[in-house]
Amino acid sequence: MKKLLYDMQVKQPIDVENSINSGQVFLWKKNDKYWYGINGQDVLQVDEYGKIKSLKNYKTDFFRNKDNFDKIIKSISKDKIVKNAVKKYPGLRITKQDPFQCIISFIISSNSNIQKIKNNLENISKRFGERIEYKDQEFFLFPNARILSKASINEIKKCGVGYRAEFIKEAAKIISSEKFKIENLKTDSYSDAKKKMCIIPGIGNKVADCILLFSLDKLEAFPLDRWMIRILEKYYSKKFQLNTKTITEKQYEILHKKIVDYFGPYAGYAQQFLFKMERENYRKKWL
DNA sequence: CAATCCCCTATGCA
DNA sequence: ATGCATAGGGGAT
Numbered sequence: 360m361k362k363l364l365y366d367m368q369v370k371q372p373i374d375v376e377n378s379i380n381s382g383q384v385f386l387w388k389k390n391d392k393y394w395y396g397i398n399g400q401d402v403l404q405v406d407e408y409g410k411i412k413s414l415k416n417y418k419t420d421f422f423r424n425k426d427n428f429d430k431i432i433k434s435i436s437k438d439k440i441v442k443n444a445v446k447k448y449p450g451l452r453i454t455k456q457d458p459f460q461c462i463i464s465f466i467i468s469s470n471s472n473i474q475k476i477k478n479n480l481e482n483i484s485k486r487f488g489e490r491i492e493y494k495d496q497e498f499f500l501f502p503n504a505r506i507l508s509k510a511s512i513n514e515i516k517k518c519g520v521g522y523r524a525e526f527i528k529e530a531a532k533i534i535s536s537e538k539f540k541i542e543n544l545k546t547d548s549y550s551d552a553k554k555k556m557c558i559i560p561g562i563g564n565k566v567a568d569c570i571l572l573f574s575l576d577k578l579e580a581f582p583l584d585r586w587m588i589r590i591l592e593k594y595y596s597k598k599f600q601l602n603t604k605t606i607t608e609k610q611y612e613i614l615h616k617k618i619v620d621y622f623g624p625y626a627g628y629a630q631q632f633l634f635k636m637e638r639e640n641y642r643k644k645w646l
Numbered sequence: 647c648a649a650t651c652c653c654c655t656a657t658g659c660a
Numbered sequence: 661a662t663g664c665a666t667a668g669g670g671g672a673t
Binding site for chain 1: 661662663664665667668669670671672
């Protein structure tokens with residue numbers, strides 16, 4: 360019966376273009392009519408409907424098709440602002456990425472911009488990842504944690520990541536160690552998983568929330584970066600009074616609590632719709 | 647050509 | 661304990 364109900368849900372089609380162009384992923388490119396993206400040790404080929412084929416056929420629910428969108432949209436639609444954003448980008452999805460690649464991507468994102476993040480990640484793939492051919496095209500897979508944990512700081516620096524090279528190596532060491540089972544974080548609570556993520560150097564509040572939301576199924580994660588703070592100041596200044604420019608750890612925690620109180624357990628989806636809407640208003644480039 | 651701007655974290659000091 | 665200022669690639673503008 361449950362299965363039947365699931366199948367009967369009318370699903371909003373996936374908006375592949377806008378989901379990829381929403382600041383979540385960096386190693387994607389469009390070729391003719393397909394999008395191709397590196398997801399860890401796999402390459403995904405995605406058609407205009409979001410149907411996925413892949414090099415290794417690893418099972419993935421990359422666009423979170425199993426989420427109950429009716430329920431989620433209803434849940435986050437608390438006001439006109441979110442409702443408008445949802446109406447504008449109805450097929451926008453949160454991605455479910457390879458966790459290690461996601462970790463390195465967002466460690467690199469700090470004090471950077473999308474163009475540079477993309478270059479850095481491409482350099483890492485080319486230097487440390489396996490070269491493969493798929494659908495008559497050349498790709499470089501993302502190196503696994505073990506390989507990056509053994510790379511030298513200097514080699515990593517050659518990818519243009521600067522002072523983040525130490526963070527990357529250390530993160531790779533932790534992730535590849537026996538004790539740290541990254542997949543187990545998927546079944547941990549949000550706050551447990553977040554505590555564990557923040558042990559890794561280069562990962563603070565914001566980066567942890569990106570990783571939790573985009574790769575570890577924590578849909579209440581709500582990354583608060585400069586842009587989101589600006590958005591909250593613009594549309595929600597009464598609801599969440601933002602006092603300072605520099606948001607400290609304690610303030611971040613308090614603000615996140617208020618946000619989850621307001622938007623509910625799928626707050627991360629609200630974040631993605633708001634973020635996409637505002638960045639498009641400013642005509643920011645994505646890839 | 648210098649100055650400034652970027653999706654932040656870690657650190658040191660008050 | 662908490663707040664605040666600042667350093668830290670490098671590329672684009």
